[in-house]
Amino acid sequence: MKPIKQRLLTPGPTVVPERVLEALGKSTLYHRSPKFKEIFLEARKRLKKLFRTEGEVLILTSSGTGAMEAAVTNLFNPGDSAVVVVGGKFGERWKELCETFGVKPIVIEVEWGKSVRLEDIEEALKANSDVKGVLVQICETSTGTIHDVKGIGDLLKNYPDVLLIADGITAYGVYDIPTDEWGIDVGITGSQKALMTPPGLAIISLNEKAQKRLLEVETRSYYFDLKKELKKQQSGQTAYTAGVNLVVALNEALKMIEEEGLENVAKRHERLAQATRAGVRALGLELLSENPANGVTAVLSPKGINGQDIVKIAREKYGITIAGGQEHLKGKIFRLSHMGYVDIFDILTGLEVVEFALYELGYRNFKFGDSVSAAMETYQNL
Amino acid sequence: MKPIKQRLLTPGPTVVPERVLEALGKSTLYHRSPKFKEIFLEARKRLKKLFRTEGEVLILTSSGTGAMEAAVTNLFNPGDSAVVVVGGKFGERWKELCETFGVKPIVIEVEWGKSVRLEDIEEALKANSDVKGVLVQICETSTGTIHDVKGIGDLLKNYPDVLLIADGITAYGVYDIPTDEWGIDVGITGSQKALMTPPGLAIISLNEKAQKRLLEVETRSYYFDLKKELKKQQSGQTAYTAGVNLVVALNEALKMIEEEGLENVAKRHERLAQATRAGVRALGLELLSENPANGVTAVLSPKGINGQDIVKIAREKYGITIAGGQEHLKGKIFRLSHMGYVDIFDILTGLEVVEFALYELGYRNFKFGDSVSAAMETYQNL
CATH class of the missing domain: 3.90.1150.10 (Aspartate Aminotransferase, domain 1)
Known part of the structure; x- marks a missing residue:
């Protein structure tokens, strides 16, 4: 049968809650309307609370991988080095993004299912003085494994030029992650995981250090231009047409998280x-x-x-x-x-x-x- | 928490399936439109298959109790007697309906949780030669108990003037009930049980014997006038405004039952x-x-x-x-x-x-x- x-x-x-589906199903708003602007700013404010950051949080119309690409193309110049933790499919994705955009990946291979050892990261940093960032997953979804991102953040206090860029796509909203406190300069998530919203939106946080780096890098992306987005989103606009219904839905989902x-x-x-x-x-x-x-x-x-x-x-x-x-x-x-x-x-x-x-x-x-x-x-x- | x-x-x-909710949520049709007529006739055809009856099946805009009232007010004249099986809250409802509309209930009290004994029904029929019907539940929902309605039907083969009126509100769509074969003259159900549709529609079947009885009784109801409904519904109309969206939803639910x-x-x-x-x-x-x-x-x-x-x-x-x-x-x-x-x-x-x-x-x-x-x-x- x-x-x-x-x-x-x-x-x-x-699975998406009925409340969120109902919000998703409301009539599409014009993406430059005052009503949408209001909802967009609300959602960004809620995301800042979720990320527990004083930095900026941007909403991109893409899957989570789009935000990963944005991080690589906006925060590294060609020829820069990045320590990349590869302990699963999503670690591999960081590596592939680096290769695609001319960033030299210093790969720390981790057996799938194990967590990266902090001493391996430290060793890589010591051996490569030109490293501009560490790319890691908070949770490596392919293996269901947590990496000690807080530990990496502590380690990086001694490396003021190195950005900690953490893919938290299956971590934000699962854990209560204090982005600033842990020293995560750039945190990433997607709408379709713990945020209980259909796929189509990515979220990326940028603290002051990351925002400063933006100014030092000429982005290799047109669509994922974080300098442009940052400027626009601070006033409730987006550079290009936002996934309007998804943003309305996400805002509702974030309300649910606040209520709980x-x-x-x-x-x-x-x-x-x-x-x-x-x-x-x-x-x-x-x-x-x-x-x-x-x-x-x-x-x-x-x-x-x-x-x-x-x-x-x-x-x-x-x-x-x-x-x-x-x-x-x-x-x-x-x-x-x-x-x-x-x-x-x-x-x-x-x-x-x-x-x-x-x-x-x-x-x-x-x-x-x-x-x-x-x-x-x-x-x-x- | x-x-x-x-x-x-x-x-x-x-619980109502998503498919049925989607059908329910479609724009309301005019109840005299050709499109609604088509869907209404489709639903009635599917109900006949569900009931496995060659008789007529009417859709009423009410809860199941409305169809029970319709049975009492359209199939009994004041002063008629009815054998009523009371083995729970819904048996009591039959009795109350009889009392309200001048039908003399010959009550067979059954301990709640037990099934009526056929010999008790036979005894009541023998002792009361003026009995015009037996009112019973197929399943008494308040106790989760089945009555042997097939057995009652067999028994009534010797009583050609007695209608078997069976409340199957929590039985149709749970069991495969051959209404005609069991000798059920009038079968009743509601939309909100095994038919997976929100509350608001009642269904009542009438075989030839029941239809003949209709002609011998002057109904004491205006809204539940089964003679009028029968005439109208044969041509895809209803006497009064039908619960249009509910009928569209019910038709979808019946499709699902057919598919399974x-x-x-x-x-x-x-x-x-x-x-x-x-x-x-x-x-x-x-x-x-x-x-x-x-x-x-x-x-x-x-x-x-x-x-x-x-x-x-x-x-x-x-x-x-x-x-x-x-x-x-x-x-x-x-x-x-x-x-x-x-x-x-x-x-x-x-x-x-x-x-x-x-x-x-x-x-x-x-x-x-x-x-x-x-x-x-x-x-x-x-």
């Missing part, structure tokens, strides 16, 4: 992540990551079972979309998201469909409900 | 009901009903625990609306719905919230996940 309903449990796009309270949002993600981990461990499965993130849990498929088959059964037979592995992890892992508009019952649903799929694939090293039991227990006691 | 999302798991209104296949729909409800029963039993709880229905499960609260408190915690702390008991069952039971647009994961969510609530109320005679385990096992093996 075919599933009668569909559920989205992927680490982006994530950022601390509570972070605490909820923590509880859901811990419940998920307890659940999969109760099935005798192991996590890929040594430092698992609160936004997404990457689980190693049991021996002899292809992770893609779990994903396929979940989607085709049960209507539930979970994520598989990427690149060389394809087939070796599957990923359960607990990011954004998610509660404990969504988590339990994710675990249940994994149980059904594993059972069907012949892994029966558990009793139905074992993962649910462990997850509920963990959730109740946190 | 307050719940971040709301889930509706009540035995009506039930009525047999599959019934099988799904059977599996979900059995999974629910297995789940609550695994918590050491008992069902109220001796003949539990596939649309809703009524569960006895454990000793010392008020069923209303379970309902309250589920709603206030977890955002999940389940139903309590009605009338004298209030506080003594709670009810889990598995009717309409529901899959196994909804069922498991319902069981999980009951576990959380019971735990909080001090009933800890189980391990978290026990009900889920039993329900998944049952579901997998059906």
Whole structure:
């Protein structure tokens, strides 16, 4: 029998709340109208609070990768060096962006699922005096792993010319991240993750140090011209046509985060992540990551079972979309998201469909409900 | 912490699929337009298939109770007698309707949670030669109990003047009910149960025998004039303004039932009901009903625990609306719905919230996940 309903449990796009969909569905505003300007400035103000920054926060009409490209093309001159942490698909993306735009990547390879060691970063900085920035993920989504960005920020206090540029696409709104306090000069996120909005908007923060760097670099992008955007957005305009409906939707989502309270949002993600981990461990499965993130849990498929088959059964037979592995992890892992508009019952649903799929694939090293039991227990006691 | 999302798991209104909401949200049609006429006739045709009747099926703009009133006011003359099965709140409603409109109710009291005995009906019929109809529920929603309407139909083959009038408000679309084959002369349902549409429409079927009776009765209703409706609806009109958007939505919901296949729909409800029963039993709880229905499960609260408190915690702390008991069952039971647009994961969510609530109320005679385990096992093996 075919599933009668569909559920989205992927680490982006994530499920969008009805309130946000309703906002999205309102009549399109003219992007130069006073009404849109007002909403745009509201959204930027809310984003500054979310980022906990005194710096500027810009909204770009693109996916998160657009903001990554903007960082590389606006903050580095050709020939500059950047330390790049590559511990997964999104670390690789930093490297590829550097290569595309003439920035020399000093790559720190990290085994997928492990976190970068601070001493490796320090060594790279010492060995390369021309480094202008460190490019890293707060959470490497492909492996569900946290890097110690706060630690990197502390380290960089001794390197006043080096920008800390952190891809927080699956971290902002999952954690309560004090961008300024951690020394993140440039923080990035996207609309379609913990911000509970459809894809199409990227967000980039720029502290004073980053804004100063902007002036020293001639951007190699036309669309992603951060100097131009900065000037425009301070007055509630955008350089080019903004994704108007998405901005209205994002503003509504940010209101929801405010109402729940950022601390509570972070605490909820923590509880859901811990419940998920307890659940999969109760099935005798192991996590890929040594430092698992609160936004997404990457689980190693049991021996002899292809992770893609779990994903396929979940989607085709049960209507539930979970994520598989990427690149060389394809087939070796599957990923359960607990990011954004998610509660404990969504988590339990994710675990249940994994149980059904594993059972069907012949892994029966558990009793139905074992993962649910462990997850509920963990959730109740946190 | 307050719940971040709301889930509706009540035995009506039930959750409405996105497709149906989209149909509902389309621009309102003029109720005398050719376009609406076309959709109205389509919906009536689909309802005839759902009811498996060669008779007529009328759509009334009212809740299900309106169709019950229409049955009483259009099919009985003042002073007529009707055998009324009263085994719950909705049986009582039949009795109240009879009293309101001058029909003499010959009440068969059935303990709430039990099914009517056929011999009691036969006895009442033998003792009252002037009986013109039997009024019964297929499923008594307040107790989650099935009455043997097929058996009553067989019995009435010997009573050609007696109409079998069956409230199937929580039965049509839960079961595959062959209205004609069972000898149901008048079948009733509402839009907001297994038909997955918001409240506001009632449906009533009339076979030839019932249509003949219409001619012998002078209705005591103006709005619910079934002779008038019958004439109008055969040509795609209604006597008074129809709930246009609701009809468009209902037609879409009926399409979904057709696509899934009525047999599959019934099988799904059977599996979900059995999974629910297995789940609550695994918590050491008992069902109220001796003949539990596939649309809703009524569960006895454990000793010392008020069923209303379970309902309250589920709603206030977890955002999940389940139903309590009605009338004298209030506080003594709670009810889990598995009717309409529901899959196994909804069922498991319902069981999980009951576990959380019971735990909080001090009933800890189980391990978290026990009900889920039993329900998944049952579901997998059906």
